[in-house]
Amino acid sequence: MASDMPKLAPGATRKRNVFDVIEALQKQSAKTILVRVDFNVPMNSDGKITDDSRIRGALPTIKAVVNAKCNAVLVSHMGRPKLVQKAADDEETRQQRHELSLKPVADHLAKLLDQEVLFGDDCLHAQSTIRELPAEGGGVCLLENLRFYKEEEKNGEDFRKTLASYADGYVNDAFGTSHRAHASVAGVPALLPKEVCGIGCLVASELAYLDFKNASSDEQIAAIIGGSKVSTKLPVIEGLLKNVQTLVLQGGLAFTFLKAQGIKIGDSLVEDSMIDTAKDLLKQADSMGKTIILPVDAVCSQSFPKGPMDKADTKTFELNTDAGIDDGWMGLDIGPKSVKIIADGLAKATKIVVNGPAGVFEVPPFDEGTRGLVDAIESLTKNGTVSVVGGGDSVAALEAFGKTEAVSYVSTGGGATLELLAGDILPGVAAIADYD
Known part of the structure; x- marks a missing residue:
C-alpha cells in the first residue's frame, strides 16, 4: 500500500503513512481514523470559500481512507477565535462562532468528494455524529473548529483524550500546523499505539521536498x-x-x-x-x-x-x-x-x-x-x-x-x-x- 504515496525526493527517509495505518487497522478489524487536516481557508463576507486549495490538498488522504472502507473523522482549525474560547454568550461572540464555523467547509467537501459529509458541531461531544458513520466504512465526518476550545492550543490532557477516543487510528495531514504542539497535532498520537499513527499524503510530499x-x-x-x-x-x-x-x-x-x-x-x-x-x-x-x-x-x-x-x-x-x-x-x-x-x-x-x-x-x-x-x-x-x-x-x-x-x-x-x-x-x- 505504501507504494501509493507520492514519490519521495532522492535521499528522503520514509515515514509511517496513511496506507500503513489503514493496513494495521484492517488487521484489527478496526475502521475509524482521526485525520488532522488544515481547512483554514479564506471566506468572503457571504460565507463562501474563496480559495479551496487546502481542502483539495487533503483529498488524496481522505480518499485513501474512504476507498479502503475506513471511516474518516476530520478535525481542523479555522482562524483565531479568541472570543469563542472565552465561552461568552454575547452577540459578538456568536458572530465570531458563525464566521469561523467549519460547517461551510463540510458542505464544500461533500461536493468535492461527491458523497455525504457529516458535521459534528461540538468537538467535546461528537460521539453521536461519529456513530452515524456507516458500519461498513467509507464515511466522512468533519468536526467543528478545534480552536473554539482553548484546550486545543494548550494540548490539554482531557481534550486530547476526548479526540483520541473517537478513532482507532490517527493520520496527520496538516503540514501547515505541524510546527504547533497542539492537542490534535502532537497530543492525540501520543495516546494511540504507534502502528496506527502516520502521516498523510500531503505531509509526506512536504517532507520529501523540504527535509x-x-x-x-x-x-x-x-x-x-x-x-x-x-x-x-x-x-x-x-x-x-x-x-x-x-x-x-x-x-x-x-x-x-x-x-x-x-x-x-x-x-x-x-x-x-x-x-x-x-x-x-x-x-x-x-x-x-x-x-x-x-x-x-x-x-x-x-x-x-x-x-x-x-x-x-x-x-x-x-x-x-x-x-x-x-x-x-x-x-x-x-x-x-x-x-x-x-x-x-x-x-x-x-x-x-x-x-x-x-x-x-x-x-x-x-x-x-x-x-x-x-x-x-x-x-x-x-x-x-x-x-x-x-x-x-x-x-x-x-x-x-x-x-x-x-x-x-x-x-x-x-x-x-x-x-x-x-x-x-x-x-x-x-x-x-x-x-x-
Whole structure:
C-alpha cells in the first residue's frame, strides 16, 4: 500500500503513512481514523470559500481512507477565535462562532468528494455524529473548529483524550500546523499505539521536498531566501548553510549583508543590530566552502511606492565597494545583472528551494527581479531541476505571474516550512514514532 504515496525526493527517509495505518487497522478489524487536516481557508463576507486549495490538498488522504472502507473523522482549525474560547454568550461572540464555523467547509467537501459529509458541531461531544458513520466504512465526518476550545492550543490532557477516543487510528495531514504542539497535532498520537499513527499524503510530499537532513551526497541544493529582516530568517539561514551548497540572499534582508561588506545601501532597509551577525555568517559560509550570492545591482526609488511607479522615476545602482546606493534612495528590487548572476549560480543545482521574493513584486516595476528569477527557475525545472516554492509572499508572486505550474512543488506551510528549512523536527511529525 505504501507504494501509493507520492514519490519521495532522492535521499528522503520514509515515514509511517496513511496506507500503513489503514493496513494495521484492517488487521484489527478496526475502521475509524482521526485525520488532522488544515481547512483554514479564506471566506468572503457571504460565507463562501474563496480559495479551496487546502481542502483539495487533503483529498488524496481522505480518499485513501474512504476507498479502503475506513471511516474518516476530520478535525481542523479555522482562524483565531479568541472570543469563542472565552465561552461568552454575547452577540459578538456568536458572530465570531458563525464566521469561523467549519460547517461551510463540510458542505464544500461533500461536493468535492461527491458523497455525504457529516458535521459534528461540538468537538467535546461528537460521539453521536461519529456513530452515524456507516458500519461498513467509507464515511466522512468533519468536526467543528478545534480552536473554539482553548484546550486545543494548550494540548490539554482531557481534550486530547476526548479526540483520541473517537478513532482507532490517527493520520496527520496538516503540514501547515505541524510546527504547533497542539492537542490534535502532537497530543492525540501520543495516546494511540504507534502502528496506527502516520502521516498523510500531503505531509509526506512536504517532507520529501523540504527535509534535507537525509539528502543524497550527490544532490546539489540551492536555496533562495528573501524577506525584510535577517533576525526573522536567521534560524533558516543558519540551518540551510549546513545542508545547501548555494544560498541566495535577496529582498530587504540582503541589504544588511551588503552593508556588512562595506557597500553603501542609501536609505534601504537595514538591521544595524545584525551587521556583526551577517559578517559572521559570511565568514562561516566561506569556511564551510558554501557559496552565498548577494545582489550586485538594485532598482531603487526615493520613496516607498503607494502604487505602480513610472520606470523613469527609478534608478538602478551597482552594488559594490566602489559604487553603492546614493543617500535618499532605497533598494526595492534586484536589477538585471543580479537576475543573471543568480540564474547562473543556480544552473548546476539539482534542487532549488525558494522562500521570499526578490523585491516589492506587488508594485511594478519592482516586480521585474522576482519575475526574472521565476522565469529562470521555470527553465531549469523544465530541464530536470526540482524546484520548490514556499512562504506566503513567494506563492503569491507565483500566482500573480500565473506561474504556479512552473515549479515542481508549492509548499502549503508558512511557519512549518521555515522551521523545516531551519532543520527543526516538527512536533506534528516527531509525534509519529517512525520519524527520524
